[in-house]
Amino acid sequence: MNEAMAMSISASVRATVRITEIECIPLNLPFHVPFKISSGAARPVVETLIVKVHTDQDVTGIGETQAWRRQGSGETLAGQINVIKEHFEPRLIGRSPFDVASLMHDLNNAMYATLYSQAAVGDALYDAAGKLLGVPVWQLLGGKCRDKIRVAAVLSMKGTIDSLLESAEQFYSNGFRHLVLKIGVDAEEDIRNVEALRKRFGNTIELRVDANAALDYDTALRLLTRLEPYDIECAEQPLGIWDIEGMSRLARAIRIPIMADESVSTDHGLLEIIRKGAASSAQTKVAKNGGIYHIRRLWHLMAAAGLGINPGNHPSTSVATSSVAQMCGSWPGALMAGVFAVGVSGALADDIVLNRIVPVNGEIAIPDGPGFGIDLDEAALRRFRIDS
Ligand SMILES: [Mg+2]
Numbered sequence: 001m002n003e004a005m006a007m008s009i010s011a012s013v014r015a016t017v018r019i020t021e022i023e024c025i026p027l028n029l030p031f032h033v034p035f036k037i038s039s040g041a042a043r044p045v046v047e048t049l050i051v052k053v054h055t056d057q058d059v060t061g062i063g064e065t066q067a068w069r070r071q072g073s074g075e076t077l078a079g080q081i082n083v084i085k086e087h088f089e090p091r092l093i094g095r096s097p098f099d100v101a102s103l104m105h106d107l108n109n110a111m112y113a114t115l116y117s118q119a120a121v122g123d124a125l126y127d128a129a130g131k132l133l134g135v136p137v138w139q140l141l142g143g144k145c146r147d148k149i150r151v152a153a154v155l156s157m158k159g160t161i162d163s164l165l166e167s168a169e170q171f172y173s174n175g176f177r178h179l180v181l182k183i184g185v186d187a188e189e190d191i192r193n194v195e196a197l198r199k200r201f202g203n204t205i206e207l208r209v210d211a212n213a214a215l216d217y218d219t220a221l222r223l224l225t226r227l228e229p230y231d232i233e234c235a236e237q238p239l240g241i242w243d244i245e246g247m248s249r250l251a252r253a254i255r256i257p258i259m260a261d262e263s264v265s266t267d268h269g270l271l272e273i274i275r276k277g278a279a280s281s282a283q284t285k286v287a288k289n290g291g292i293y294h295i296r297r298l299w300h301l302m303a304a305a306g307l308g309i310n311p312g313n314h315p316s317t318s319v320a321t322s323s324v325a326q327m328c329g330s331w332p333g334a335l336m337a338g339v340f341a342v343g344v345s346g347a348l349a350d351d352i353v354l355n356r357i358v359p360v361n362g363e364i365a366i367p368d369g370p371g372f373g374i375d376l377d378e379a380a381l382r383r384f385r386i387d388s
Helices: 003-016 077-092 100-110 115-133 161-173 187-204 217-230 244-253 267-276 291-305 318-329 378-384
Strands: 019-035 043-055 060-066 148-150 153-155 178-182 206-210 232-236 258-260 281-285 308-312 363-365
Touching (some): 019 077, 077 115, 100 291, 148 318, 153 161, 161 187, 187 217, 281 291, 291 308, 291 318, 308 318
Parallel strands (some): 232 258
Antiparallel strands (some): 043 060
């Protein structure tokens, strides 16, 4: 097929394709080792929702979100399915998946605070559009700016220094040079862990700490001041989601730069952080921030405000990992070594796609196949789904 033919076929597909159904597939995906951060008990599974946007052209778009249930997420899988089936699907049936802006605007107006649900639907629209045109999503987002992107590894809370170092050693030998240490339960333990990591790896690694909103102002001030000599890249979300004032004061009181994560949900939330000088970088996540459509707006705001951009995710399968990789691939500016690949870097025990995304030498290659460049493994979906 020559290029002119391909273009005319694409044009006719674009004019006629219609969405026929939104399918929701709830999964319990096991962690490799129960995942422990500062708040809540260690979790054995991540509650994941795969959304399929079916069209009348034999093309199906795929998106992923999670019911995280903590740190700003009041989600349940049943609730997300209800939002998508009862409130989103009727607004999508019969319309074109290419009309992403119009569709996402309507979904956002359909129900307040539904970014977690919008994420999977909106990303599935991009995947469908890419597949219909035979191009990767990065092409739809402006073209390729890089072939691969460096990612960070997350060290979830371990019982002992030895087990922490063992896990860090494994990431290091696999080429990771950015480590994120979970902190926020026991200050003495946090300091011992940072000391041990610096002693083991010297200055060959970037070291970030993440308190997941667990600390009060005074505890954060004392702990982070004591961590200043260890050349910490940044301290992620030290204070509560609501405490933008506190983060702003803390940012002025300590030398370690602050990253906002849980505090950044909507663009309005991000603007508040920018106005108050409450962070010098911020993390986005596919589910938390509503997928590609919303996240790119946040990245543009961050870039304009001089904030570092950390491409993140809850622990995700290759589907949401590809979503972030597509954005990174088409982003011309600087990006931090993000944590968007934590799920496929060993945190999750399995994946649900046939062509898995895996880090090589601490980097993720930007997928080149149509849409997200991934194919679902239907047998794996059957294995992990909880509604059949
Ligand atoms: Mg975080």
